[in-house]
Amino acid sequence: MTAPTVDRALAGAQRLRLDRLDATRLLAHHLQCRREWLLAHGDATLTPEITARYLDDCRRRADDVPLAYLIGQREFMGLELQVTPAVLVPRPETELLAQWAIEQIRAWPSGARAPRVVDLGTGSGALALAIASACPRAEVVATDVSRNALAVAQGNARRLQLPVRFAHGHWWHAVRGERFDLAVANPPYVAPGDPHLAALRHEPAEALVADDAGLAALHQVIDGARAHLSGWLLLEHGWDQAEAVRDRLVGAGCADVALRRDLQGHARCTGGRIE
Ligand code: SAM
Ligand code: GLN
Numbered sequence: 001m002t003a004p005t006v007d008r009a010l011a012g013a014q015r016l017r018l019d020r021l022d023a024t025r026l027l028a029h030h031l032q033c034r035r036e037w038l039l040a041h042g043d044a045t046l047t048p049e050i051t052a053r054y055l056d057d058c059r060r061r062a063d064d065v066p067l068a069y070l071i072g073q074r075e076f077m078g079l080e081l082q083v084t085p086a087v088l089v090p091r092p093e094t095e096l097l098a099q100w101a102i103e104q105i106r107a108w109p110s111g112a113r114a115p116r117v118v119d120l121g122t123g124s125g126a127l128a129l130a131i132a133s134a135c136p137r138a139e140v141v142a143t144d145v146s147r148n149a150l151a152v153a154q155g156n157a158r159r160l161q162l163p164v165r166f167a168h169g170h171w172w173h174a175v176r177g178e179r180f181d182l183a184v185a186n187p188p189y190v191a192p193g194d195p196h197l198a199a200l201r202h203e204p205a206e207a208l209v210a211d212d213a214g215l216a217a218l219h220q221v222i223d224g225a226r227a228h229l230s231g232w233l234l235l236e237h238g239w240d241q242a243e244a245v246r247d248r249l250v251g252a253g254c255a256d257v258a259l260r261r262d263l264q265g266h267a268r269c270t271g272g273r274i275e
Contacts, residue, residue, distance in 0.1 A: 004051040007042035012055060016062040023058060029071040030054045065202045077130035081156050086148035088207040090126035093262045094186050097236045097269050098130040100260060101184045104232050105135040108181070114139050116178075118228075120171055120185040120221055121145070123207060125153030125164065127184050132162040143167045143174035146206065171217070172224035180229050186236040187217035215244055222248045226274055234271035242267035 002008070006027065013023030028035045030050050046054075057070045068074035068089040073082050076090040077098050083089055101117070108115045115135075119128035119142045128142035142157075142164050144150045150166050157164045167174040171187075188207055190197060191214040200208055210217040218237055222245070225233045233254065237245050242259055249257045254272025262268040 004046045004048070005042065006038050006044050006046065009046055009051060009054055010038075010042075013058045016058050018058055018062055022061055022067050025067060026057050026061065026070060027054055030057070064199050069202065074124070076124075076126045077133070079126075079129055079133060079156075079160060081124045081126060081129070082152065082159070083124050084148075084152055085202060086146065086204065087124040087152050088203050090124055093268055094126060094236055095130075096260055096262055097184055097186060097234055098127050098134075100234050100269060100271065101127070101131055101182060101232075102134045104182055104234070105131065105138050108137070115181045115231075117141070117182045117184070118143065118175055118178075118180045120174075120183060121187050121207075121217075122153050122166075123149050123186075125156045127186065128153070128164045129156055129160060129162050131184070132157075132164050133160070140164045141167055141175060141178070141180075143169060143171075145170050145174075146204070149204075149207075171220050172228050175228060178228060181231040182234070183221075183225065183229050183232070184234045185218075185221045187221055189214040189218055189236075189238050189241060214238055215241060215248075218245055219248055222252050222254075225252060225254075229274050232271055232273050234269060236269050237267075239266040239268070242270055245270045246272075 009027055010023050024035045024038055028038055030053055066089045068083045069085055073080055074089055077095055105115050115138050117131055117138045117140045122128050122142035122144050125142055128140050132140045142153055154166055188210040190208045192209055246257050249272035254274055257272040259267055260269040
């Protein structure tokens with residue numbers, strides 16, 4: 001039998017219809033090398049064990065398992081986050097929400113007390129950690145109803161040495177009795193039965209799906225805000241939910257309700273200010 005080489009391993013992935021970028025990332029992960037090295041060493045031989053583990057991951061990737069779960073990490077706002085199947089893989093479009101929050105926190109008056117910020121439904125910790133990293137003055141709390149997700153987020157905070165406090169519970173109940181100056185949330189907003197869920201089946205359903213056509217969690221976060229927040233509530237939502245979210249924010253007494261679109265031009269985040 002011909003010895004497996006880097007080039008043959010990558011060709012094997014192509015037969016499984018894997019994206020070449022994913023295949024090279026997986027192989028680099030198993031060889032603990034950089035992708036650049038692979039591209040320059042196509043005839044390097046691989047051990048049968050590494051080849052078998054890599055091909056196994058290629059098959060899982062071909063079955064829609066996110067690359068981030070297979071390599072165990074994902075970059076968000078320049079931070080290397082560890083991810084497991086207990087958390088949603090942070091999406092690039094969520095950086096829009098992180099940037100909006102960071103912009104608002106940076107506008108906080110310099111002589112004033114530290115701004116208090118909460119990330120509701122933190123998952124891997126992506127938003128809370130990006131904010132804590134960019135705004136060292138902010139006091140950041142991150143919540144989730146999933147204890148397994150909180151454990152992943154806590155691990156990320158520890159590794160990145162970012163001072164985020166974690167609280168367990170259902171939306172605002174996790175921070176009972178506390179008040180904040182800014183809140184961010186990327187809650188589950190996909191409608192039950194949405195056809196996109198088939199491709200997302202390896203991620204936790206409780207991170208993705210919400211009742212009432214995907215609006216139930218967004219409504220709970222908005223409706224509970226006044227009791228805990230004096231300042232901006234910034235939310236990610238589905239491309240077709242902007243109007244419903246805006247109406248709910250207005251109904252909850254928010255001022256300055258504004259929309260932000262992602263690079264594709266899709267309505268992606270809506271925010272409003274509670275006085
Ligand atoms: N913030 C992360 C991000 O942007 O990548 C994760 C967002 S994920 C779409 C939604 C998160 O909300 C999940 O981590 C899920 O466990 C959490 N969640 C779902 N229901 C919740 C609830 N009732 N209270 C608090 N968190 C909840
Ligand atoms: N943006 C995710 C997706 O559809 C959904 C995340 C969410 O429900 N908040 O891939």
